Amino acid sequence: MRGGKRLKLLVLLVPLLILGGCAGNSKDSQSANKLPTNYQTALKQAKGQTVTYYGFGGSDTQNRWIDQVVTPMMKKKGITVKRVPMDIDTILNKLTTEKEANKKQGNIDVVWINGENFYNAKKLGLLDGPLNNKMLPNMKRYISASDPDVKRDMATPIDQLEVPYGNAQFVMIGSKKMFNGNYPTSAAKLLDWAKTNPGKLTYVAPPDFTGSAFIRNIIYETVGYQALNDAPATKAGIYKVIKPSLDYLNELKPYLWENGKTYPKTTAQMDKMFADHQIALDFSYNQMYAATQKSTGQFTNDAQTFLFDKGTIGNYNYLAVPKTAPNKAAAIVLINMMLSKKAQSEQLSLKYGAAIPPYSASKMPPEITDKLNDSAKKNNTVPVKTLAKKRIPEVSGKKIPIIEQLWKEHVLNAN
Amino acid sequence: MKKLTKLAIFLIFSCFVFLPLLVIVLLAVGKSWNYPQLLPQQINFGSYFKLLFTNHELLTSLTASISLALGTIVLTISIAYPTAIVLAYYQFRGKKLLNILVYLPLIIPGIALLTNVDFMMIKLGLDGSFLGVISIHTLFCLPYAIKLLVDNLALLHNRYEVVSRNLGASGWQTFFQITLPLSKNGLQGAVMMTYIVSMTQYLATLLVGDGKYLTLSVRMFPFTQAGKYKIAAVYGVTFMLVTLIPLYLIDAWMSHQERRVIKS
Amino acid sequence: MPTKRKIILLLSPFYLFFTLFFFSAVLKSFVTSLGYYPIVGLKKIGLQYYGSAFHSATFLASCERTFLFALFSTAMACLVGLGLAFLFNGRKNNFTRIFFKIAQLPVMLPHIFIVLALLQLISQTGLIPSLLVHLGIMASINHFPLLVNDPLQIGIILTYLWKEIPFVIVSLVLVLRQMDDRYKIVAVNLGATKWQNFWHISLPLIQPALINAFIINFAFNFGSYEVPYLLGNQQRELLPVYIYDLYVQGDLTQLPLTMSLNLILSLFSILFAGLLLKIGRFLPGGHTGGSK
Numbered sequence: 001m002r003g004g005k006r007l008k009l010l011v012l013l014v015p016l017l018i019l020g021g022c023a024g025n026s027k028d029s030q031s032a033n034k035l036p037t038n039y040q041t042a043l044k045q046a047k048g049q050t051v052t053y054y055g056f057g058g059s060d061t062q063n064r065w066i067d068q069v070v071t072p073m074m075k076k077k078g079i080t081v082k083r084v085p086m087d088i089d090t091i092l093n094k095l096t097t098e099k100e101a102n103k104k105q106g107n108i109d110v111v112w113i114n115g116e117n118f119y120n121a122k123k124l125g126l127l128d129g130p131l132n133n134k135m136l137p138n139m140k141r142y143i144s145a146s147d148p149d150v151k152r153d154m155a156t157p158i159d160q161l162e163v164p165y166g167n168a169q170f171v172m173i174g175s176k177k178m179f180n181g182n183y184p185t186s187a188a189k190l191l192d193w194a195k196t197n198p199g200k201l202t203y204v205a206p207p208d209f210t211g212s213a214f215i216r217n218i219i220y221e222t223v224g225y226q227a228l229n230d231a232p233a234t235k236a237g238i239y240k241v242i243k244p245s246l247d248y249l250n251e252l253k254p255y256l257w258e259n260g261k262t263y264p265k266t267t268a269q270m271d272k273m274f275a276d277h278q279i280a281l282d283f284s285y286n287q288m289y290a291a292t293q294k295s296t297g298q299f300t301n302d303a304q305t306f307l308f309d310k311g312t313i314g315n316y317n318y319l320a321v322p323k324t325a326p327n328k329a330a331a332i333v334l335i336n337m338m339l340s341k342k343a344q345s346e347q348l349s350l351k352y353g354a355a356i357p358p359y360s361a362s363k364m365p366p367e368i369t370d371k372l373n374d375s376a377k378k379n380n381t382v383p384v385k386t387l388a389k390k391r392i393p394e395v396s397g398k399k400i401p402i403i404e405q406l407w408k409e410h411v412l413n414a415n
Numbered sequence: 416m417k418k419l420t421k422l423a424i425f426l427i428f429s430c431f432v433f434l435p436l437l438v439i440v441l442l443a444v445g446k447s448w449n450y451p452q453l454l455p456q457q458i459n460f461g462s463y464f465k466l467l468f469t470n471h472e473l474l475t476s477l478t479a480s481i482s483l484a485l486g487t488i489v490l491t492i493s494i495a496y497p498t499a500i501v502l503a504y505y506q507f508r509g510k511k512l513l514n515i516l517v518y519l520p521l522i523i524p525g526i527a528l529l530t531n532v533d534f535m536m537i538k539l540g541l542d543g544s545f546l547g548v549i550s551i552h553t554l555f556c557l558p559y560a561i562k563l564l565v566d567n568l569a570l571l572h573n574r575y576e577v578v579s580r581n582l583g584a585s586g587w588q589t590f591f592q593i594t595l596p597l598s599k600n601g602l603q604g605a606v607m608m609t610y611i612v613s614m615t616q617y618l619a620t621l622l623v624g625d626g627k628y629l630t631l632s633v634r635m636f637p638f639t640q641a642g643k644y645k646i647a648a649v650y651g652v653t654f655m656l657v658t659l660i661p662l663y664l665i666d667a668w669m670s671h672q673e674r675r676v677i678k679s
Numbered sequence: 680m681p682t683k684r685k686i687i688l689l690l691s692p693f694y695l696f697f698t699l700f701f702f703s704a705v706l707k708s709f710v711t712s713l714g715y716y717p718i719v720g721l722k723k724i725g726l727q728y729y730g731s732a733f734h735s736a737t738f739l740a741s742c743e744r745t746f747l748f749a750l751f752s753t754a755m756a757c758l759v760g761l762g763l764a765f766l767f768n769g770r771k772n773n774f775t776r777i778f779f780k781i782a783q784l785p786v787m788l789p790h791i792f793i794v795l796a797l798l799q800l801i802s803q804t805g806l807i808p809s810l811l812v813h814l815g816i817m818a819s820i821n822h823f824p825l826l827v828n829d830p831l832q833i834g835i836i837l838t839y840l841w842k843e844i845p846f847v848i849v850s851l852v853l854v855l856r857q858m859d860d861r862y863k864i865v866a867v868n869l870g871a872t873k874w875q876n877f878w879h880i881s882l883p884l885i886q887p888a889l890i891n892a893f894i895i896n897f898a899f900n901f902g903s904y905e906v907p908y909l910l911g912n913q914q915r916e917l918l919p920v921y922i923y924d925l926y927v928q929g930d931l932t933q934l935p936l937t938m939s940l941n942l943i944l945s946l947f948s949i950l951f952a953g954l955l956l957k958i959g960r961f962l963p964g965g966h967t968g969g970s971k
Binding site: 424500525534642654659 | 682685688690707711763781782791793800813853887894895919942949
């Protein structure tokens with residue numbers, strides 16, 4: 001009887017002990033390994049190591065690029081690459097837990113990150129740095145330090161904690177047949193078209209990445225980038241500035257698919273609706289998306305890529321190294337490899353997602369420019385020059401959840 | 416007439432079960448399937464099987480899935496069986512509480528649980544280890560396993576055991592010769608459920624596995640989340656094959672054994 | 680007492696396991712929900728997050744909606760499953776053997792499967808609407824009702840039914856097969872009607888299993904976000920999706936709120952499960968089934 005009670009007490013105490021104490025005597029408390037100081041040392045140290053790359057695994061083209069292009073290139077340097085499909089929310093979660101548990105060495109070497117996630121990771125001090133030209137010769141070669149995207153990621157100062165490796169710009173994809181060749185290149189034209197063709201438009205509901213970008217693009221159209229950028233990052237401040245945009249979306253709402261009472265939940269759902277001609281307009285964060293979709297037979301030649309006259313949102317994908325990375329030398333080599341001309345020019349082909357390199361305009365190798373122009377012509381999409389001209393930066397990552405919240409309150413749930 | 420109704424119900428139910436599965440198979444082997452075509456324009460089984468047997472990724476994730484599932488079965492049953500015996504045969508204070516406690520891992524949402532279990536695993540040094548991953552799988556399998564075993568054991572009552580003990584058999588003898596064979600149905604159900612629940616764990620495997628166990632679900636989930644229907648369907652069909660074939664084999668083996676016992 | 684020692688011995692693996700991996704984790708979520716989350720500088724302990732949850736009209740509305748939704752979908756699954764289990768439980772009959780095999784299929788496959796298939800089948804350009812148009816039953820696909828992301832959550836309910844009806848069937852048939860047929864034969868010989876037979880013989884025996892299945896399904900329908908996230912209607916958001924959206928915004932200072940919402944949700948499920956077990960004891964079979 002008493003033995004049982006004592007046992008119970010003991011059982012209750014165990015978790016408390018684990019939770020509270022033993023932070024100091026944790027097994028992993030040996031000092032974390034440091035970033036190498038330059039590329040040559042990194043290369044030497046990295047031989048024979050295995051580097052683990054963590055990134056969103058739902059993009060088959062991106063996966064293929066890593067597996068078929070980057071991994072063999074790394075193999076030649078004597079480094080094995082392991083790709084773990086994990087979305088960035090989970091990665092940050094894992095890194096935060098590791099920090100909380102005082103774990104000095106994890107299993108994540110390189111992460112694909114940007115925007116609000118970078119903001120959060122930086123605030124919590126999860127990332128290691130500085131990642132600079134000395135370590136990354138390809139960064140020195142192709143990316144000028146004065147590029148705004150090297151300095152700031154969605155208004156968060158980068159402070160050499162991440163490196164751009166891919167370039168993305170929001171594009172519209174319209175159905176030739178349904179628009180009759182006359183694409184709505186502004187918010188006003190879009191609304192007009194919707195009014196004469198009710199039920200043929202929709203957008204993915206935020207917090208989906210693309211849906212959220214569409215709403216920001218509408219804000220840029222209706223009140224301008226500057227106004228939103230200058231607005232304080234508070235709910236009231238943003239509401240005041242984007243009120244006209246919310247009004248616009250509400251005016252559009254009754255003419256949307258299902259009268260705007262419901263929205264597709266994923267871009268894939270929207271792609272399917274577009275492919276089935278249920279809706280006339282699709283969006284993507286990749287200027288070659290229509291072409292990639294055509295090559296796999298999902299879209300037909302009916303899909304035509306275009307931009308808003310005033311421009312669309314562009315942003316970068318970045319790579320970062322967590323403080324708890326076990327193989328930092330190999331991580332540096334991997335990042336440098338992903339920035340190399342060979343890897344980047346391979347990535348221009350459709351099967352690898354046709355992403356534009358993050359290179360500065362002034363340092364872009366001519367063969368890459370040629371390839372980009374060729375492919376734009378061949379796939380009948382927007383030329384790179386036009387894209388660059390019509391590129392509008394992102395606003396602060398802090399503001400994005402607030403905008404999404406406002407959309408939910410004032411558009412989705414408005415009567 | 417009554418037979419006819421029964422047959423109709425049977426057919427409706429079969430449609431309900433099979434139609435979605437058929438769609439997934441078609442997605443996996445078909446190409447260019449857009450409205451208003453009723454069926455995919457091309458069907459290509461070859462590409463599917465080629466993908467299946469040449470894809471190194473698919474094969475390694477299969478091995479990871481199955482070894483974790485087997486480990487989980489061992490751990491789950493060794494915890495669930497004694498617990499189920501207690502819940503089915505004994506009366507004691509706190510039994511009601513225990514009855515609810517058993518379901519808690521299913522009741523507490525994953526968001527609240529997973530990161531914190533991961534925290535504990537790091538503290539215990541089990542993060543990224545085989546034992547760590549099968550432990551978290553076991554956590555989610557236990558409610559099902561215990562439920563199925565209790566349902567089953569409760570029906571047997573312990574009268575056979577009592578009789579056997581009265582006849583002088585030892586505790587172990589009774590267990591192996593009476594209790595275990597009689598709870599075979601429940602045990603089979605529990606093993607089956609454990610296998611499935613372990614195979615379908617995604618976030619738990621990723622977090623606690625520290626990226627070291629890239630199972631079929633871990634590979635498949637991002638594609639379904641991103642709505643890459645076609646790739647998700649390819650993984651899905653593979654998933655169906657590796658789940659269904661072993662389970663039906665076990666089932667067939669068990670009924671074969673049963674017939675042998677009856678004959679002898 | 681030897682029995683007592685035996686119980687402790689038999690339960691020790693379970694308790695040890697739960698203590699190490701489960702209670703400790705729940706304890707940590709509880710501590711976080713009270714506002715103690717030092718990694719982002721939150722150290723003020725109190726019930727403020729629970730308070731703000733109960734003051735949020737959106738949360739309360741979503742709570743009520745989710746409860747009704749979960750109750751309805753679970754009850755449907757259990758009723759249909761119960762009916763089918765009774766129709767097809769014989770083990771000697773080949774027909775029912777096949778039925779049981781078919782019923783096992785959905786139990787073995789993850790939810791995400793059926794989500795995938797439903798999007799292909801019943802979205803407005805899906806297979807079923809196209810088929811109806813082809814057959815001339817419907818004039819155009821625009822007449823087909825919205826069944827995914829719809830206000831009545833039909834898409835989610837269908838997904839849950841597909842998984843849960845078979846689960847109920849499997850757990851009930853496993854029990855029914857074990858049932859002593861002699862009870863039934865005696866009862867029929869004594870002139871019991873079919874209904875009496877069901878109410879007095881079969882139901883009491885399977886009632887505990889049914890209640891258990893109800894609890895498992897209810898907990899899942901009430902608390903999981905994966906399916907509602909993909910198939911739900913955004914205007915009528917279900918609680919787990921509401922919490923999940925809050926969680927993935929990545930603002931860690933919101934984590935205590937997320938945790939307290941999750942724990943409120945769990946507490947609710949626990950109380951409901953407790954209530955069900957209580958009710959089960961008053962139903963036929965409650966005083967014997969499952970405990971003797």
